Structures are given as C-alpha cells and as structure tokens.
Amino acid sequence: MDKRLSVPHECRDFVHSLRMRSKYALFLAFVVVVFVFIEKENKIISRVSDKLKQIPQALEDVNGTDPALVLAENASLLSLSELDSAFSQLQSRLRNLSRQLGVEAEREEEVVPPRPAASPPRRHVLLMATTRTGSSFVGEFFNQQGNIFYLFEPLWHVERSVAFEPHGASAAGSALVYRSVLQQLFLCDLYALEPFISPLPEHHLTPFMFRRGSSRSLCEDPVCTPFVKKVFEKYHCKDRRCGPLNVTLAAEACHRKEHMALKAVRIRQLEFLQPLAEDPRLDLRVIQLVRDPRAVLASRMVAFAGKYETWKRWLSEGQDQLQEEEVQRLRNNCESIRLSAELGLRQPAWLRGRYMLVRYEDVARWPLQKAREMYRFAGIPLTPQVEDWIQKNTQAARDGSGIYSTQKNSSEQFEKWRFSIPFKLAQVVQAACGRAMHLFGYRLAQDAASLTNRSLSLLEERGTFWVT
Ligand SMILES: *[C@@H]1O[C@H](CO)[C@@H](O)[C@H](O)[C@H]1NC(C)=O
Ligand SMILES: *[C@@H]1O[C@H](CO)[C@@H](O)[C@H](O)[C@H]1NC(C)=O
Ligand SMILES: *[C@@H]1O[C@H](CO)[C@@H](O)[C@H](O)[C@H]1NC(C)=O
Numbered sequence: 001m002d003k004r005l006s007v008p009h010e011c012r013d014f015v016h017s018l019r020m021r022s023k024y025a026l027f028l029a030f031v032v033v034v035f036v037f038i039e040k041e042n043k044i045i046s047r048v049s050d051k052l053k054q055i056p057q058a059l060e061d062v063n064g065t066d067p068a069l070v071l072a073e074n075a076s077l078l079s080l081s082e083l084d085s086a087f088s089q090l091q092s093r094l095r096n097l098s099r100q101l102g103v104e105a106e107r108e109e110e111v112v113p114p115r116p117a118a119s120p121p122r123r124h125v126l127l128m129a130t131t132r133t134g135s136s137f138v139g140e141f142f143n144q145q146g147n148i149f150y151l152f153e154p155l156w157h158v159e160r161s162v163a164f165e166p167h168g169a170s171a172a173g174s175a176l177v178y179r180s181v182l183q184q185l186f187l188c189d190l191y192a193l194e195p196f197i198s199p200l201p202e203h204h205l206t207p208f209m210f211r212r213g214s215s216r217s218l219c220e221d222p223v224c225t226p227f228v229k230k231v232f233e234k235y236h237c238k239d240r241r242c243g244p245l246n247v248t249l250a251a252e253a254c255h256r257k258e259h260m261a262l263k264a265v266r267i268r269q270l271e272f273l274q275p276l277a278e279d280p281r282l283d284l285r286v287i288q289l290v291r292d293p294r295a296v297l298a299s300r301m302v303a304f305a306g307k308y309e310t311w312k313r314w315l316s317e318g319q320d321q322l323q324e325e326e327v328q329r330l331r332n333n334c335e336s337i338r339l340s341a342e343l344g345l346r347q348p349a350w351l352r353g354r355y356m357l358v359r360y361e362d363v364a365r366w367p368l369q370k371a372r373e374m375y376r377f378a379g380i381p382l383t384p385q386v387e388d389w390i391q392k393n394t395q396a397a398r399d400g401s402g403i404y405s406t407q408k409n410s411s412e413q414f415e416k417w418r419f420s421i422p423f424k425l426a427q428v429v430q431a432a433c434g435r436a437m438h439l440f441g442y443r444l445a446q447d448a449a450s451l452t453n454r455s456l457s458l459l460e461e462r463g464t465f466w467v468t
C-alpha cells in the first residue's frame with residue numbers, strides 16, 4: 001500500500017463512493033468516518049476526540065483569509081502531536097474500509113517526466129505567513145522565477161471546505177488536512193486539491209482555482225489553454241484569457257519546473273510540519289515571514305473591516321474596555337507566531353538548515369538583499385528576471401540617486417501605520433503581543449508622541465535570523 005495515501009485521498013474515495021458532489025460531502029464523509037470509529041472500540045480514537053474537544057473553536061474569517069486555527073498557547077502543540085499517531089491509524093483504517101467497499105482512488109496516471117541528470121536538487125519552499133504581512137509581495141520573489149512552480153494560497157480551498165464545523169474539532173482536523181494536502185501539492189499531486197474546489201472539478205477541469213492569476217505557472221503555455229467563451233472563470237489570469245484550468249496540465253508543468261514554492265497563511269504551527277521536513281523527497285525550506293503586529297492590526301482593520309467592528313466601536317466611542325475575547329484572539333495569534341519562530345530559531349535536528357525567519361520591514365527596506373538571502377537559503381539561483389521585477393516594483397533607485405533614497409522611500413511606506421492608528425490601539429497590541437515583539441525586535445512606543453516621531457525607530461536592527 002502506498003504510504004503516501006493520505007487523508008484527502010481517503011475522503012475523496014468516500015466522495016466518489018457516495019457520489020456526492022458538494023463540498024460538504026467531503027467534510028461529512030470525514031466526520032462520519034471519524035465518529036464511526038469513535039463508536040467502535042478504538043480507545044485511541046476516543047482519546048483523540050477528547051483532545052479535540054479541548055481545543056478552542058476555530059475562528060472563521062469573513063473573507064476566508066484569516067488563520068483558521070487560533071489555539072491556546074501550548075495546549076495546541078501538545079494535542080496536535082498526540083493526535084498525529086492516532087490519526088495515521090485512522091488513515092490506515094479508512095484505507096482498509098475503502099478497499100472493502102471496493103472503491104479505489106480514481107486517479108490519472110501521473111506523468112513524471114525525467115529530469116535532466118545535471119539539474120540541481122529540487123527544492124520545495126514554503127512561505128509561511130499570516131494575513132497582511134506582505135506575503136503576496138514576498139511570494140512574487142518566487143513567482144517571478146521562471147523555473148519555480150509557484151502556488152498562491154492553495155489551502156484557501158481547503159479552509160472553505162473544512163473549517164466550518166461548529167465545534168473545536170475543525171481546528172485540529174483542518175490542520176491535519178492542510179498538512180496532508182500541502183505534502184501532496186509539493187509532490188505536484190495537484191489532484192489532491194480537487195475535492196476541496198467548489199464546485200467539484202469535472203474531468204480535472206476547473207474555472208475556480210483560487211487566484212490562478214497570481215501563479216505565473218498556471219497562466220503560461222501550455223497550461224493556458226485556448227480561451228473558451230461562456231465559461232465563467234472567477235479567478236482568471238492577469239494578462240491573457242485562458243480556458244478553465246486543466247489540473248493534469250498544471251501537474252505536468254509542476255513536474256517540469258525545477259523547483260516548487262507555495263505561500264500559505266493557514267499553517268499556524270511550525271512543529272506540525274515536521275513530517276514534511278523529514279520527507280526526503282521534499283528537501284523542504286520554510287521561510288517564516290513576520291511583521292510588526294501593530295502594523296498588521298492596522299492593515300487588517302482596513303482589509304477585513306467587518307471583522308473589526310468591535311475594535312472600531314471601542315476606538316470611536318471611547319469605551320474603557322475592549323472585549324477580552326478580542327484581546328485574547330490577538331494574543332493567541334501573536335503567540336502562535338512567536339512559538340513557531342522560537343522553535344525555528346532553536347534549530348531542532350529535524351529543522352536544521354530548513355528554517356529562515358524574515359521580517360517584512362527588512363524586505364521593505366532592502367528587497368534585493370533579502371531576496372538574495374532567501375534564495376541562497378533555499379539553494380535556488382536568483383535570476384535576473386527576479387531582480388528586474390524587484391527593481392521595478394520597489395522603485396529601487398537606478399537613476400543615480402543611490403540606495404539612500406530607496407531606503408528613505410521604502411521606510412516611508414513601511415512605517416505609514418504609525419500615523420494611522422491611535423496610540424491607544426498600539427498600547428493594546430503591545431500588551432498582548434509584547435513577547436513576540438521582543439523576539440522580533442519591534443520596539444514599544446512609550447507614548448503617543450513617540451509613536452509618530454520618525455526620529456524614534458521602532459525597529460531594532462537585527463542581522464539575518466537564520467543559521468545553516
Ligand atoms: C504551558 O507551558 C508552560 C511552560 O512552558 C507550563 O507551565 C504550562 O503548564 C503549560 N500549559 C499547558 C496548558 O500545558
Ligand atoms: C488493514 O488491512 C491490512 C490487511 O489488508 C491489515 O494487515 C491491517 O492491520 C489493517 N489495518 C487496520 C488499521 O485495520
Ligand atoms: C487535460 O490535459 C491532458 C494532458 O494534456 C489531456 O490528456 C486531457 O484531455 C485534458 N483534459 C481536458 C478535459 O481537456
């Protein structure tokens with residue numbers, strides 16, 4: 001039996017066997033099967049279900065872009081690693097069950113074209129971030145390299161299908177599914193995403209691949225098939241019209257490219273990626289991108305306005321108390337980022353040479369230098385293509401005014417938030433996220449005047465955060 005078979009496959013078997021064609025089918029199948037086994041004698045599984053109950057409920061983002069997993073500080077790490085072994089048993093049982101039912105995965109033969117003998121080792125880069133940290137911008141550094149197959153936020157589809165379960169199980173459950181799908185995608189098994197795409201693709205064809213236009217690889221020949229009139233494509237390519245995405249063609253392109261990179265804002269715990277880091281087929285590189293939480297909050301309040309009504313009311317109506325649950329949510333977010341970073345910087349054996357921490361503020365000030373560092377870390381050559389893109393998109397000075405003007409220019413950009421939030425808001429973030437801010441070198445503003453005083457830097461200069 002193929003060890004790579006994983007949750008979504010099992011789920012897919014059920015989807016197929018039940019002939020249910022909706023995104024709920026997948027999740028129902030998952031839940032139903034879990035509970036069938038809980039009903040049966042398996043003690044491990046019932047222990048898992050107890051653990052699941054302890055994990056606080058996932059928060060859903062209105063736009064589906066916020067982290068699905070907001071977990072208590074360390075309860076989560078504990079539960080998830082315990083869940084791991086139980087879950088692989090469950091997988092094995094699911095596999096047996098689907099075999100008994102006579103449903104084998106309905107899969108295309110994977111075409112793996114031979115790679116030239118002299119080609120460099122294939123690398124798999126995960127850009128791990130949270131929303132509003134500049135991850136789309138940094139993702140472009142990899143998207144622009146012609147030899148990298150880049151996917152923009154593919155787990156969006158998974159979140160849409162899995163994260164709406166009313167109780168806590170969804171948090172841990174979706175984390176497991178995320179990881180499993182991630183692994184398949186890195187291996188160019190793009191079919192793994194299909195059960196999560198809504199409506200379900202037919203004949204491996206879909207016009208609903210989230211933000212297809214943000215992946216060059218999905219918009220160039222031959223993945224860009226001739227445009228088909230009357231097919232509504234929700235997320236179309238930017239500069240050209242293509243037919244619906246043929247997942248087989250995309251998977252073939254993925255195999256052809258030398259490297260693979262993807263961006264994800266839904267992976268909350270670095271620890272949870274251990275099986276991927278240990279998978280010799282992947283030679284994984286994780287780049288964790290962080291940003292000053294005060295700036296992140298300022299940006300989220302604009303982008304996800306609906307979710308921050310409570311905060312706005314608190315600011316405008318001058319009530320003394322912000323709801324504790326809002327503060328707690330913020331604290332949890334910051335803490336999960338900090339815990340991941342601390343783990344990464346501690347360099348456990350399984351992660352050695354595979355983890356890099358990057359601050360958005362440094363990328364904003366020195367985009368080219370940071371891009372070089374990231375590529376060196378990933379072991380992928382930086383091409384002129386990427387350098388050009390960065391030059392064009394950061395207004396890096398080539399006109400003789402020198403680097404200084406660039407820096408000044410960028411710093412104006414990245415510090416804008418200081419003038420857009422009231423000190424009161426900064427204070428709340430500082431109190432909730434102090435430990436993360438300390439780790440990443442974000443200085444606290446002592447009063448309203450220093451928040452808006454440009455001569456006072458709120459950024460400690462740090463060297464690179466990574467060691468190989
Ligand atoms: C969390 O970790 C701290 C120390 O790291 C420990 O004292 C505390 O008991 C832990 N909490 C839980 C719920 O495991
Ligand atoms: C699955 O089936 C195989 C034989 O087909 C058996 O050896 C294995 O124990 C089964 N696994 C579980 C978890 O039942
Ligand atoms: C998708 O591409 C594959 C590979 O070229 C091809 O065999 C298949 O017919 C295409 N599917 C559709 C529905 O056009």
Ligand SMILES: *[C@@H]1O[C@H](CO)[C@@H](O)[C@H](O)[C@H]1NC(C)=O
Nearest residue numbers: 062063065302303304305306
């Ligand atoms: C989020 O959704 C709201 C309304 O549904 C919309 O106005 C807003 O632009 C969306 N934000 C993003 C970043 O998509």
Ligand SMILES: *[C@@H]1O[C@H](CO)[C@@H](O)[C@H](O)[C@H]1NC(C)=O
Nearest residue numbers: 395405406408409410412413
């Ligand atoms: C950056 O500098 C250029 C040239 O001095 C100027 O045209 C541009 O408006 C500046 N951008 C920002 C965001 O300040």
Ligand SMILES: *[C@@H]1O[C@H](CO)[C@@H](O)[C@H](O)[C@H]1NC(C)=O
Nearest residue numbers: 449450452453454455456457
């Ligand atoms: C800003 O900070 C500098 C350095 O501490 C100080 O000299 C200056 O007076 C401050 N400016 C204002 C407007 O407070």
